[in-house]
Amino acid sequence: MSTPTIVAGALWLVALWRLPSIRHSHKQRSLALTLVTLAAAMTFEVSQVKEAVDASVGADVRLSPLLKQMLGVTSAAYLLDFVIAVVRPQGLARRARLVAAGVTLPLMLAFYALANWTPGGPVRLGGGRDALFPLLYMTVFTLYIGVAMVVATWLFLGGVRHSRTLLGKAGLGFLGLGTLLGSLYALQRIVFVTVHLASGASYPGLENLFSTTLKQATALSVALGVCLPPLSVAVEYVAAWSTLRKLRPLWAQLTEAAPYVVLATAIGRRRIPFRLERCVIEIEDACLALREYVSVDMHTKARRFVRQEGVDVQLSDAVAEACWLRAAAQIARNGKRLRGVEYPPLGVTGRDRDSELSWLRAVAHAYLSSPVVFEFVRQEQSSISHEQGASERISSHDN
Template sequence: MSTYIIASVLWLIALWRLPSVRHSHKQRSLALTLACLAAAMTFEVSAVRDAVNAAAGVDTRLPPLLKHLFGVTSAAYLLDFVIAVVRPQGLARRTRLVAIGITLPLMLAFYAMANWMPGGPVRLGGGRREIFPVLYMAIFTLYIGVAMIVATWLFLGGVRHSRTFMGKSGLVLLGLGTLLGSAYALQRITFVIVRLSTGADYPGLENSLSTSLKQAAILSIALGVCLPPISVVVEYIKAWNALRLLQPMWQCLTEAAPYVVLSASVSKRRVPFRLERRVIEIEDACLALREYVTIDIRERALVFAESKSITARDIDVVAEASWLRVAASRSARGDLPLKGVEYPPLGVTGLDRASELKWLRLLTRAYNSSTVVAEFLQQEQSSSPSMDSPEKVPSHGS
């Protein structure tokens, strides 16, 4: 893939994450990781490399040095980020500071003293000062390799603690990216060892393999970084949709039991919090309204639903929607709650949040749309002469 495209994508992601620098230490480390990665890849773009060489001189070989310095810095920030995510209590902070504090100066010193071959990618030279290119590549590769191995261990170890599918996927991609980064470091070491021990040199193969592993690692890390924020957006949209779907039943139940509605106002933008509040108010309304009916009416609702060929999967939902409609009708009429009787149970009892929301969505649909529920309400009203005319359940928009 073109280095220009990869650098452009990285800069777009880095600029997207830039505002989060002020939010927290974790977000700051992530934003700086992306900025350093983007800068490192920028020096691989031929136009940028040629411009820097023209300004500083080809013999200075500044682009490879800057690329490696930004690469090491991005690895340091990435390690800082993953530790903040999966080990918020911290991990070897002093050791990490000492490591990066030693690595960067040594790289500068060894690079300045090395006798690099002119032109092309970074290659080992010959003669008296050949040891310095070896030391430069050793310190660079060692830091990248160790940092990527530790990051891989932490990212993949944190997968089981993530609560969402996209969160898990993001950590897996980040772990894959750092694993590829480890492979990149390993192959660099391998080629140096082969050259020093046998004298054999494979510049084409080394450059091709190095570029492929590096680009794959960077793209995997970039995609992994994008997934958690995307998962937040997805969760926000799901919360908004659930809030909209629960609106009709919430409106009907709170009209029958208005005292369950919390008085504090909430910003419309706080959708997840509004959903949490709406669920609580619906459940409180159900608890209040069930005091207007007995468990016998639930049994009649079950029998009535069975007679209408309701599937076994939906029969409990339809039955609960039926007795809730009757209870709401009695409350709206002004009846007093019943005392000393057994009340019908609620279907949300004992469910986790995801199952609870699923149940309430099904209950809302049955409460407002099921003809079986409307027929049962009419039957119950007809069997009680004192009751008013059948309740009309309004259809409210979201």
Template sequence: MNTPTIIACVLWLVTVWRLPSVRHSHKQRSLALTLAALAAAMTFEVPAVKNALNGSVGITGLPPLLKHLLGVTSAAFLLDFVIAVVRPQGLARRTRAAAIGATLPLMVAFYAAANWAPGGAVRVGEGGRAIYSVLYTAVFTLYIGVAMIVATWLFIGGVRHSRNLLGRIGLGLLGLGTLLGSLYALQRVGFVTAHLITGAEYHDLEDLFSTVLKQSAILSIALGVCVPPLSVAVEYARAWATLRRLLPLWQHLTEAAPHVVLSTSIAKRRVLLRLERCVIEIEDACLALREYVSADVHVRAREFVRQEGFDQDEIDAAAEACWLHEAARRAQNGQHLKGVEYPPLGVTGRDRVSEIAWLRTVAHTYLSSPAVVKFSRQEKTFMPHAQNGLERVTSDGK
């Protein structure tokens, strides 16, 4: 199997993979159409396809024209995609529409009028009609070059502002692909200019540069398209692992405070939404359960875990796990407290990322540390004395 065939197959696989995303948004639609146009363009480089098309229509120059038209179309869609990602407010929309609207018909007209030399569609012929082949090459390379330069500039800007590592890698690969596309256009201009000025032709060198730059650009763009979905998969896997770690804590706390559980069911495949709901319900359960213990329990829990030898950065989470465990036990016994100061919640004032990290630490201690159960046993012996003290304070207050 030759290289054009392999690249075309890879592009079609990526296109089919990304095809369902067409209905999601404008940028996803532009990306899918970019891939489809690139795949179709590379298909016309496959020898079997070229021979079949030439034999069926009897026009030997048709595959190169179709390939170039599709290449320009893919450049337009790719530029539209990067603008949608980096500049959602838009960028020169009317100018871009006018440029692609003029480029495609001009290419067809100049290609039909040109006197092409044997050896390929980019070989400038001789005589009066040679000017049309030059104009065709100029229009084609001008559009590709400008579009790729602008896209490269936008992709580089997107890399600088992206906060996601895989997102930066994907944008970087796309930017590399458009940069190579710019170099492809520049070398085309260079070889045609050299031929017009000196009459010298470097067919083998020109074909080498064109093939390497074109195929490298296409593969880089294809890889860049594949990387961002990997970040979604990584996020999904991370959310699934976090959900598995938090579900046992959720189960313990919601058994003690079942009224916080929402009645609406969520499909198992919607992991991100399930994780969000799990976190919210754990927080609501913590709010409900803190009414079964006083702030003194939290103070005793901190002192207890310190004596148990927890590291300094683990004390807060371990103390929270201890008083939550004790609160859940008291809630099941119906020992509700009023008129006392409740423990502070460790999730207060955190963003979502640090909040989830905090809950994972609390869950790990809650479920695996013997100190949590030991603290509850200690509180059982302390609680009767504490209740008597509260009763004496209430009587004195009256």
């Protein structure tokens, strides 16, 4: 299997994967059409396809280069539309872009029809009195591709720093690399044409090598860049599922002691990020409710106990939090809220999203499995029982 066939096949796979998203939004529609037109353009690089198309209309007409390059212009227009929708949602020179694409395609058709093409091989400047038309054709095509790719490169690479995920940054980076290679493709076409016009020398083998390599590298880089952001979404989904699975046991324990914090609205099982968000909210609401059953002294005792037990410094705050939370949950089942006292502070307060989830995972692990937490709660229960027994004996003696 030839390299052009592999490249075209890879592009069609990515294009068909993204095609269903064409109805979702303007941005997704532009991306899907970029991939379809780019895949179609690269299909004309496959020799069997190129020969079949040219044979169907006559070898002298050589329709395949025109179709390939017009599809390339269309793909560049849609790609530019996509990057502007991503990086500059407020828009960027929309009317100028429409006019440029609307003028470029008819001019390419006209100049191609008037050009005196060299029979066989890649598209050349031609010769004789009609050499002007191939030059005009190549000028219009190269100018549009070059300007579009330079602008897209600037936007893609400028948008990398605004992406919030590593894979999102990598995706924009590969898209920027692809458009940069597209810019180099346009530049090398200009160089070879200039050399030919200035000296009459031509290097068809070298020109074809540069042109083919840059086109294929551009297409593959764009395809890879398109694949990475959805992969980022999948990674985030799996991470959310893993975090939810770790937090659910803590949620069950805390909401059993404070069931009134649980929201009544049901959520679909597949909506993992939304379920995680709700789980976190209800855990934090339960913590706020349970801390009303203990005073700040309980928090101080938990921190002191954790230090005495030699818990690692990096985990000590989370383990102390789990200690007083578990004790508060035990008291909440049978006790009453305390009034007029200072309540324990919540360790989750003031954290960003990643730190918040990391903190809750550490608290959940300690709450459910730390021997230090179980021992602290056992001692607190013994102390409370002892105090209650002493209070009952005093009351009986007074009577």
